[in-house]
Amino acid sequence: MIPSLDLLLALAFGNLGLMLLAGRNPTAGLLSMILYALQGWVLVMLMPALAEGAASGLAFQVFGWSLSWELNGLGWFFAIITVGAAFFSAWFAAGAWGVQGTRSPWAFHVTLAANVAAMLLLLASRDLLTLFIGWELVTWAGYAMMIQSGGPATRAAYKYLIYGVAGGLAVLAAVVLIQVQAGGLGFAAVAAWMPGISTGMLWALMLLLGVGFGIKMAFLPFHRWQAEAYGESPGPAAAFLGAISSRMGLFGLLILLVHFIGLARLDELLLPLIGLDARILWMWLSALTIIIPTFIALKQNDARMLLAWHGIGQGGYMLLGVLVGSELGVAGGLLHVFNYATYQAVLFLVMGAVVYRTGTAHLDRLGGLITRMPLSYVAMLFAIIGLAGLPPMNGFVSKWMVYKALLDEGLPLLFVAAVIGTLGTILSVFKLIHNVFLGQLRVEHEQIREVPFSMWGPMIALSLIVFITGYMPGLALDLVMVAQTSLGFAALDYHLGGFVTDTGNLNMLAVVSVLLLGMGIGAGIFLLGGNKSKRVHQLDNYAGGHFLTTEVRYHYSHHFYAGLLRLIGPWYITLIKRLEGGIAALTDTLAAGSDGLYRTAYTPILMLAATVLGLALVL
Amino acid sequence: MNQQNFPVQVAPLESCREPGPEERSMLRKVLDRVGQYCQSRSLFVLHYCTGCGAIELPPSMTSRFDLERVGMQPMVTPRQADILLITGYLSVKTLKRVILTYEQMQSPKYVMGFGSCTINGGMYWNSYATVKRLGDYIPVDTYIAGCMPRPEAIQQGFLDLIERIDGGRAVAWKDYYRNYDRYLGHQQHLFGRDWLTPTDVVGEAAHYRLAGDGTLGPHTALLDQYAGYHQAWGVPREQYAELEASS
Amino acid sequence: MDFDWQHMLIELLVMPTLAFVVGLVMVLMARRLRARIERRVGPPFWQPLWDILKLYSKRTQVSHGHMHEISIIVLLGGMIAMEVFLPVPGFDTFAHHGDALTLIYLMMVPTLGMALGVSACANPNGSIGIARALTAMLAYDVPFIITVAGAAMLYGTTSLPEIIAIQQQQGLEGWGAVQMPLLALAALISMQAMLGKEPFEIYVAPAEIATGPMTEMSGKFLGSMFIMQCFQLYTVSVLYTTLFLGGGENWATFLIKIFVVVAIPMTLTNIFPRYKTEAVVAWLWKWPTAIALVGLFVVMMR
Numbered sequence A: 001m002i003p004s005l006d007l008l009l010a011l012a013f014g015n016l017g018l019m020l021l022a023g024r025n026p027t028a029g030l031l032s033m034i035l036y037a038l039q040g041w042v043l044v045m046l047m048p049a050l051a052e053g054a055a056s057g058l059a060f061q062v063f064g065w066s067l068s069w070e071l072n073g074l075g076w077f078f079a080i081i082t083v084g085a086a087f088f089s090a091w092f093a094a095g096a097w098g099v100q101g102t103r104s105p106w107a108f109h110v111t112l113a114a115n116v117a118a119m120l121l122l123l124a125s126r127d128l129l130t131l132f133i134g135w136e137l138v139t140w141a142g143y144a145m146m147i148q149s150g151g152p153a154t155r156a157a158y159k160y161l162i163y164g165v166a167g168g169l170a171v172l173a174a175v176v177l178i179q180v181q182a183g184g185l186g187f188a189a190v191a192a193w194m195p196g197i198s199t200g201m202l203w204a205l206m207l208l209l210g211v212g213f214g215i216k217m218a219f220l221p222f223h224r225w226q227a228e229a230y231g232e233s234p235g236p237a238a239a240f241l242g243a244i245s246s247r248m249g250l251f252g253l254l255i256l257l258v259h260f261i262g263l264a265r266l267d268e269l270l271l272p273l274i275g276l277d278a279r280i281l282w283m284w285l286s287a288l289t290i291i292i293p294t295f296i297a298l299k300q301n302d303a304r305m306l307l308a309w310h311g312i313g314q315g316g317y318m319l320l321g322v323l324v325g326s327e328l329g330v331a332g333g334l335l336h337v338f339n340y341a342t343y344q345a346v347l348f349l350v351m352g353a354v355v356y357r358t359g360t361a362h363l364d365r366l367g368g369l370i371t372r373m374p375l376s377y378v379a380m381l382f383a384i385i386g387l388a389g390l391p392p393m394n395g396f397v398s399k400w401m402v403y404k405a406l407l408d409e410g411l412p413l414l415f416v417a418a419v420i421g422t423l424g425t426i427l428s429v430f431k432l433i434h435n436v437f438l439g440q441l442r443v444e445h446e447q448i449r450e451v452p453f454s455m456w457g458p459m460i461a462l463s464l465i466v467f468i469t470g471y472m473p474g475l476a477l478d479l480v481m482v483a484q485t486s487l488g489f490a491a492l493d494y495h496l497g498g499f500v501t502d503t504g505n506l507n508m509l510a511v512v513s514v515l516l517l518g519m520g521i522g523a524g525i526f527l528l529g530g531n532k533s534k535r536v537h538q539l540d541n542y543a544g545g546h547f548l549t550t551e552v553r554y555h556y557s558h559h560f561y562a563g564l565l566r567l568i569g570p571w572y573i574t575l576i577k578r579l580e581g582g583i584a585a586l587t588d589t590l591a592a593g594s595d596g597l598y599r600t601a602y603t604p605i606l607m608l609a610a611t612v613l614g615l616a617l618v619l
Numbered sequence B: 001m002n003q004q005n006f007p008v009q010v011a012p013l014e015s016c017r018e019p020g021p022e023e024r025s026m027l028r029k030v031l032d033r034v035g036q037y038c039q040s041r042s043l044f045v046l047h048y049c050t051g052c053g054a055i056e057l058p059p060s061m062t063s064r065f066d067l068e069r070v071g072m073q074p075m076v077t078p079r080q081a082d083i084l085l086i087t088g089y090l091s092v093k094t095l096k097r098v099i100l101t102y103e104q105m106q107s108p109k110y111v112m113g114f115g116s117c118t119i120n121g122g123m124y125w126n127s128y129a130t131v132k133r134l135g136d137y138i139p140v141d142t143y144i145a146g147c148m149p150r151p152e153a154i155q156q157g158f159l160d161l162i163e164r165i166d167g168g169r170a171v172a173w174k175d176y177y178r179n180y181d182r183y184l185g186h187q188q189h190l191f192g193r194d195w196l197t198p199t200d201v202v203g204e205a206a207h208y209r210l211a212g213d214g215t216l217g218p219h220t221a222l223l224d225q226y227a228g229y230h231q232a233w234g235v236p237r238e239q240y241a242e243l244e245a246s247s
Numbered sequence C: 001m002d003f004d005w006q007h008m009l010i011e012l013l014v015m016p017t018l019a020f021v022v023g024l025v026m027v028l029m030a031r032r033l034r035a036r037i038e039r040r041v042g043p044p045f046w047q048p049l050w051d052i053l054k055l056y057s058k059r060t061q062v063s064h065g066h067m068h069e070i071s072i073i074v075l076l077g078g079m080i081a082m083e084v085f086l087p088v089p090g091f092d093t094f095a096h097h098g099d100a101l102t103l104i105y106l107m108m109v110p111t112l113g114m115a116l117g118v119s120a121c122a123n124p125n126g127s128i129g130i131a132r133a134l135t136a137m138l139a140y141d142v143p144f145i146i147t148v149a150g151a152a153m154l155y156g157t158t159s160l161p162e163i164i165a166i167q168q169q170q171g172l173e174g175w176g177a178v179q180m181p182l183l184a185l186a187a188l189i190s191m192q193a194m195l196g197k198e199p200f201e202i203y204v205a206p207a208e209i210a211t212g213p214m215t216e217m218s219g220k221f222l223g224s225m226f227i228m229q230c231f232q233l234y235t236v237s238v239l240y241t242t243l244f245l246g247g248g249e250n251w252a253t254f255l256i257k258i259f260v261v262v263a264i265p266m267t268l269t270n271i272f273p274r275y276k277t278e279a280v281v282a283w284l285w286k287w288p289t290a291i292a293l294v295g296l297f298v299v300m301m302r
């Protein structure tokens, strides 16, 4: 077998077919794992061929449109993450979880395979039509994945679908616009046409693409669907969706907005009154996408919701980094895609494991699980340090790059905004780990055991990746550079441990080594310095002389950060509710207006006009 | 945080005795000496102020006499404290809390009985609700006589204690481990057979080799009997009442 | 990059030791200052050391599980790493491998370690303390980050040794405090909160939540937190000196500078009561943040 894009797609669709047939079989998880591993291997083998582009032999002619596929560096980078996320999710579902933890393992395996296949198709698109087809497939595959737990998940998925279809239409409109104007849909034709377009056209394209792809990314103000849709999905499905699904929107934006239109063109788009250009506007929107969802996450009482809201917020860093446009910024943004996928997958998997054992992800009904599920705890600890962006984990590196790029480009206020997002993240992830794993163990959880290897294996493996790519960011940057050069940016100068720049260095090898050495010294002082310790019962605890019993809940979990929320709680209502209310009202008015128009005015004539207009545009 | 029932009985406790001074290595001796010195120079005090005598503490602590000069500081929780200061009379109810607090403190720990109420019941000698001798329930290092003692007397008491700690003579806390059964007997006499704190004194004595002849006995055997069934460890009250009735 | 192993090893061992010793003296100074303001004599010279040794020499040590112990190791390790990355006269090999941003985030590692250990104790007083400490961090880091951004703009670099070199070249006029007085003031206020001193001392609050994070800490666990306090005083003062007071030309001026920097919050702390949590956040997001923003605009206008 010669590794080629054909082989990759064949494996992906073969996997889909296989799962459709044998998804109920207990070995289905193992089988799909192997197939994902094979896809990963093909991708790795494709790496040298990427410079010229790995084309597929597959080509269709439909109504005179030719469809063909080719994988470039950017698509390859996202494909690696997709297949990796699928591999670990499938691993998680391969054992006990697939047998007992879900209503239908078949639905999970099939939808996962379908998602991967659709995403690979999207990532390998060579022209705007295949891009659009891939886009729609991804939307629907995502919908199929979200509805599998039923109940509230169905409602959330339906909401997603409405958003997704609207986004799809916006993308379609942009595609049609480009076809009409550029006279072709191939990427080459688009690239040739782009430099000459007018400002008005640029605005139209930017808005259409921004809406279309921004919805999938849950970019502010289109962020409302995502948390529920991801949070309600079962553990590994949420891990996969959370890790990579939304990044397809980023991929679309990168390829069209950043690659074809180019950041320089965005600078030309001045807003009428304020005098800001479109790029700064995008950056501030990204910054708001970081801050607002992060602080909404802080308020969540369901662990999965909390994570899903953070997923939205972290998306902001990626776009922010890329929009800075310097090598460091772009690399930081792209590296954050990779890093984020690793730790977000761990977090959702751990919560999947906790739900599997305790039946709840409610942050007021857990606590003290560290003694019962220590491996899950370690995995979550690594991942939250990553998510919070603290050394020594990988999240720190990519965030550092974004911060540094912002400072170097002279954008200190955006830097401050990005850091505020990080601070909010630290608060909320600490609440997560505290309420789930630390504090008092509840009586009803006394008999709980650690999850089996099939479930802790992927968590621990991924959390090790989180650590290792934090220790040696050069490893992940090797992948990032493939995407970065294919996007048309110069490659960044880096080494295994980090960067040397004129304005400040980062060497994670030194930072982490010193941290580990420091901990060694600390361990020496602490363990040898005093008498051996004796472990006591959790109820042997200070309570002002009160005798604790298990009847007394001695765990602070409800209304965590009470003091902070007393201050900022009302802001949520005033600021966020009004913002969202405004968007909803706008949509309502538009919908009602068009609805009224269709109903009262002469419907057939309008339909005719629309059809004629559409045909005229296309032909 | 393992949920086993307390206390853990380590029987026999023969191997858990403290090695004698002559068995210690030279390094151990030096370290112990340094430790003793630092222990005498740095004392964190936990005030258990139920009695009237508490009023004499502010002048001792603040600018008039300034106990920080000799390294004494007030602390908040028993975990952090070295000295438990019992300022006056103790009712049966507060004594329970005092014992829990004492057991939660880290050894070496010192108890100061403050005022005549802790010595012999003082002016509450006739009361049905107060205990007469604190020393029956927890080991006391120093008593300060008086009703109430003046700050000068308090300071004298502290200086006395410091001197004894430095000389390695303030070892009443060891007595609690070595003769736990006797103290527990007094406690049970007052609070009933099912008296139990969430702390594990016997286990601690075993872990730190502080056990003695009197660590285990008939009273600690009762602990064992109730430990598994005591409501403190999650058994509902009704079930416990049943058990009580049957025994 | 060439690695001078010998030099690195010396830095790795000497810098934390120095930091600890200086930190001990700073603790002593803080306690003496407090005593003098209250018209007391105060503790003897060796008191901070005796406290720590006493706590380590406790016979019994209560642990609430492995996480409780690991967290203390993380706390000490994070602190030691932080000291190594600080640029001090004569020792800045490691400072070249990180920058101001790295250091700020490295400063959160011991806090996180402490937070995990305290939560592992299953005591709500501790958890409330940590929740408040993190809230305070969210509050004081906003003005502090703005000042760091301002400093990065002014000096055009985030590398700490570079910042020191730039300031020292220009003499007294080059000092950050002269160049950007508003930012220096805002940083001073957030430093007060960073050290957890009144009026921002919300997370220890002995009368309210029983010393919060330290509730269940005993023996060497508490001793390690005392060590952390020494390191913290040292780190924050060195960072402030580096950004605003031209760093240290030599150890003599350096020590004078950092002691003066620590003396300011330690004096102010004695004349204030304590704010409520939400009041701390509101106050820090209002005044120092406003001052810092104005300062930042002034810097950017130049």
Ligand code: SF4
Binding pocket: B051, B052, B053, B087, B088, B089, B114, B115, B116, B117, B118, B122, B123, B124, B146, B147, B148, B149
């Ligand atoms: S000894 Fe005197 S002053 Fe002290 S508690 Fe008893 S009666 Fe009150």
